[in-house]
Amino acid sequence: MNDPVQKRRAGSAVAKNDKPAGRTNDPERTQANILRVAEAEFGEKGLAGARIDEIAEATHTSKRMIYYYFGSKEGLYLAVLEAAYRRVRDVETELNLHDLDPEEALRRLVAFTFDHHLHHESYIRLVMSENIHRAHYLAQSQRIQELNIPAIAAIRDLYERGVRSGQFRKGLDPVDIHASISALSFFNVSNRHTFGRIFKLDMQSPAYIAQRRDSVVEMVVRFVRKLPA
Template sequence: MNEMVQKPSKPGDERATRQRAAREAATTPGADRVRVNDPDRTMANILQVATAEFADKGLAGARIDEIAALTSTSKRMIYYYFGSKEGLYVAVLEEAYRRIRRIESELHLEDLAPEQALRTLVGFTVDYQLANPDFIRLVMNENMHRGEFISKSATIQELNIPVIHAVRDVYQRGVAAGAFRPDVDPVDLHMSISALCFFNEANRHTFGAIFKRSLDTPAATAQRRESIIEMIVRFLRP
C-alpha cells in the first residue's frame, strides 16, 4: 500500500490532547492496540528516529514504515501519537528548536559582561550546529517548503522568543557600557549570527570541494570558529 501524506494536525492543544489519550491507550488492554510500558519514552524514541529520517530524506522521502521498524512501536501507534506524517514532522521540528533553545537558556549570559556574553553565544551557536548536522538539514528541508510547516506551529514561534530577548539584553547592555554601537536591530543581529554559523556547517562540503580545503580538521574548525566570533564582535564595536 502506498503511503499517503495525511492532512497535518493543528499544533498545540489538539496534539497535547491526542498524546495524553495515546498514553492512556498505551496502557489500556485491547486486542488490536499496541501497548507499551512507557509512552513518554516511546514518543521520545519515535522523535529521535524520525529526526534522522526527515533530516536525511526530507518530508517527502521519509517513510513512516521505516520509522516504525526502527522503533519499539508500530505505524498505527505513530499515527495515534502524532496524527499524521506531517504531524510527526512538525513535532520533530518543534523538538529540534526546543533542544537548542533549552541549551541556550543554560548559558547564563546575563551573568557575563556584554562582549563576553556575545562571544559565548556565538561560540555556542558554532559548536552546536557543527555537532548537530541533523538540525541544519531539517532547517534546510523546511526552507525548501518555504517555512510552510514551521508557520503552522505556535510552539516554534514561542520557543524562539527567548533567544531574541537574550540577544537584545546582551546588545543593550553592551550599548549602555559603550562596548557596542547603538544602531543595530537585535533580530538582524540574531540573523547575522545564524547566517555565519549555519553556512559554516551547511556548506562545508561544497566549499571544501570547490576551494580544495579540508574544513574538518580540529585546527581548521577552531580557526573558523574564532573568525566567526571576531566578525560579530567587531561588527558591533563603535
Template sequence: MQAPAKPPRRVAPLKPAPSRTNDPERTTADILEVATREFADKGFTGARIDEIAESTRTSKRMIYYYFGSKEGLYLAVLEAAYQRVRSIETALHLDDLPPEEALEKLVAFTYDYQLANPDFVRLVANENMLHGQFLAQSDVIQELNAPAIKTVQDICTRGVRAGVFRRDLDPVDLHMSISALSFFNVANRYTFSLIFKRGLDTPKAIALRRDRIVEMVLRFARK
C-alpha cells in the same frame, strides 16, 4: 516416624517485562529520535513512516496514535529540535557575563551546536525548501524563538550602556548574522570544500573558523 513433608515454597509470579506501550514517554522519545534522522536525511516527502516504525520496533498505528499523522510527527520533530537548542541557550546564563563576553559565548555556542548537530541544520534547510509551511503552523516554535531575540536584545542593550557596542544594532539582524555564519559552515561544507580544495573538518580548521566567526561578529557589534 516420618517427618511431615514440607509444603512447597511459593514462588512469586514473574512480572511481565515492561512493554514500550506502558512507557509512553520513552516510546515517543524513541520515535522522535529516529524520526529526526529520517526527516533530516530525506526531507518531509522522502521520509517513510514504515521505516521509522521498523527502526523503533513500534508500528505505524502506534506512531499515528501519538502524533496523529506524518505531518503531526514532522511538526513534533521540528518543535523538539528548536526546544533543545533554546533550552541550552537559556542555560548559558549570559546575563551573568559582561556584554562582550556574553556575545562571544553566544556566537561560539551557536557555531559549536550547529556543527555538533547537523540534523538540526538539515531540518531547517528542508523546512526552507517547503517555504516554512509547517513552521508557520507552530505557535510553540514562535514562542521558543522570542526569548532568543530577547537574549540578543539584552546583550546589545547592556553593551550600549557600557559604551562598548554601537547604538544601531538590530537584535534580529544580529541574530540572523550569527545563525547565517554558523549555518553555512555546516550546510555548505562539502560543496565549499570540494570547490575550493580546502579541508574544513580538521580540528585546526574547525577551531580557526570558530575564532574567525566570533571575531567578525564582535568587530561588527563594537563601537
C-alpha cells in the same frame, strides 16, 4: 483534516480503549525515541522521502503507534521541528548570558551557536528542508514562534547592556544580530561539501573547525563593537 497540528492532537486524543497493541508503559520515553529517530530520517531524506515504516522499524514500534502519538506523517515532522528548536533554545537559557560582561556574553552565544550547528547536522538539514517548503509547516506551530522570543530577548539584553557600557555601537537590531550569528554558523555545516570541494578544504578537520570558529566569533564581535573615537 489537512492541518498536521490538528491531526497530531487528534492522534493524542484517541480513547484509552483504542490504544495500539504493544504500547509501552513509558509513553514519554517512547515518543522521545520516535522523535530522535525521526529527526535523522527527516533530516536525511526530507519530508517527502522519509518513511514511517523505517522509523517504526528503527524504534521497535509500529506505524499505528506512531500515528497514535502524532496523528500523521506531517504531524510527526512538525513535532520533530518543534523538538529541534526547543532543544537549542533550552540550552541557550543555560548559558547565563545575563551574568557575563556584554562582550563575553556575545562571544559565548556565538561560540555556542557555532558548536550546536556543527554537532547537529540533522537540525541544519531540517531547517534547509523547511525552507524548501517555504516554512509551510513551521508557520503552523505557535510553539516555535514562542520558543524564539527568549532567544531574541537575550540578545537584546546583552546588546543594550553593551551599548550602555560603551562597548557596543548604537543602532543595531537584535534580530539582525541573531541573523548574522545564525548565517555564519549555519553555512559552515550546510555548505561544507560544496564549499570544501570547490576550494579543496577539509572543513571537518579539527584545525579548520577551530580556526573557523574563532573567525566567526571575532566577526560578530567586531560588527557589534563600538569603534574607538
